[in-house]
Amino acid sequence: MSSFSSNTYDYQSSPNQFGTDPVAVSDFLARVNLGPGQLREIAGLGAVDYLRLDEQVVTPGALPSRGGFDDLCYGTGTTYLAGLTFGGVWGLMEGLHGHSPNFKLRLNTILNSVTRRGPFIGNSCGILAMGYNTINGTIGSIRGKHDSVNSIASGALIGLLFKSTGIYFSTKS
Structure with missing residues (x-):
């Protein structure tokens, strides 16, 4: 061998x-x-068109934008992340104020509080931002211009829609 x-x-x-x-x-x-x-x-692609961001139309303002989908993605993502962070901190504070006899139960209480508050607030904020940006883009395309009137109207409409579901479900029971 x-x-x-x-x-x-x-x-x-x-x-x-x-x-x-x-x-x-x-x-x-x-x-x-x-x-x-x-x-x-x-x-087999033939000619390829490249995305040139410097040639795109950018709306002027405090936060320049490249269009409705850019606003939708950026606005929803950052608002969701901010809500998730705020909810996580709220849950952390809530968990730290709980009284548990030992370390494992205290850690479990903190983790339960963080995972209860964080995703709930994050998802709620993300849905509100998605609705706001969708309505804002729709109003802007209908009116043909993007200004503060669109922002105020879309904020009022999404707030009205958000509160109307609470009124409906509170009177239903």
């Missing part, structure tokens, strides 16, 4: 089974010259 340690075959300097010298990956890749035009041709 032979062992692998007694085999001192040099793979780098000897020819392979086909009688040719072995080719390293770096040698192969050095011969390949694919530019952007060749890659587009291989992929």
